[in-house]
Every structure is written in C-alpha cells, then in structure tokens.
Amino acid sequence: MNFAYILLFAQQSADGESSGGYSTMIMLLLLIVVFWLFFIRPQSRKNKEIKRFREGLKKGDRVITIGGIHGKILEVNETTIILETEGQGKLKMEKSAISQEFKAEEIAKD
Template sequence: MGELQTPIMLGLMIVVFYFFMIRPQQKKAKQEKEFESALKVGDRVITKSGIHGRIAELAEGSVVIETMAGKIKFERAAISPELTQKLNAPAVTK
C-alpha cells in the first residue's frame, strides 16, 4: 500500500497545481488576447501605467493613443483590460 501512495499523492498534487495555477493563467491570457484583438479606433482606454486616452491609430502590434498631451505609441499589451472595462462601463445611478 505504501508503494502506491506516493505516486497517487504526486499525481494529486500535479492536478491541484494545474487547476489552481496554470489553468487560470491560461484563461486570463486568452481573455487579454481577445480584448487586444477587439480594440478599434475611437475606443477610450487606460494603459497599465495609468495613461488615459482614445485610440487614434491601430497597427498590428501597437496602438497610437491620443491624450490631452498629444499622441503616444504603445504596444497593444500595454492597455489594461480591467481598467478600460471599468472606464467604459455604464454608470450606475441610484
């Protein structure tokens, strides 16, 4: 029985590690890719560094964001999906 217990515990640890660590990271990466591909000119966005603006131009891997200070070129990955979705969410009134 002791010989069988070690491989079972090791297998169980790998399964737990996969479901709590690897799978959520893969899911988040997929959501970020979908968000980046759905960007379009005119969208209001916030970068991960906190810069607010509108998308003025789109290229394959980058975007040009128009801010009050001018236009700045960023990688698409620099745009924060979470902050941008909060910015564009409809306001809740009571």
C-alpha cells in the first residue's frame, strides 16, 4: 500500500458516510456538556464559596493560612489582613492567603 492509495480510500469512505456528520456533532456537544457538568461548574461553585468566605472575614476570626500559620485576625482591609500569631507576632498578608477558619471542635482539642 502506498500513501496515495490510503488517501484515495479515505476519501471514498468519507463520501459514503452522509449521516456521520450529525452523529459526530451530537457526540461532540454531549462531550462538551459532560465536561462542563463535571469540571467547570463544580470549580466555579467552589471559587464562589471561597470568595464569599474571604469577603466575610472579620476581626476576631481564628483562621489558618495556606502556609499553615494559625492566628487571629486583628484588622481587615480591602485586600489585606493583619493576623496575630501565638507569641503576639503580627503578620500582614493578602486575604487570598487565608485557606480556612478554625472550627469550634478544633479549638477545643488544642
């Protein structure tokens, strides 16, 4: 078999399939919808939840940063916070560096 024969054969088989275009299009659309449902939508929900959490931070909240630093919020600005750590240390950091809030049961264990 040479390359020209393969191309000719591929063209003949493509001419014979007239209904294949619709089924391919439907499968492609179905794949896009499934991809959106399982990957894009959950990620956008998670991003909205994180944004609401960070906008709701207030003075006195006990939080954990993405670097694992535990502390209490002393001051909240538009994009930054002042965090008090153990030993009266103060750190200024971006709100985006806050990963989670302490839970009451976690504080009781300490």
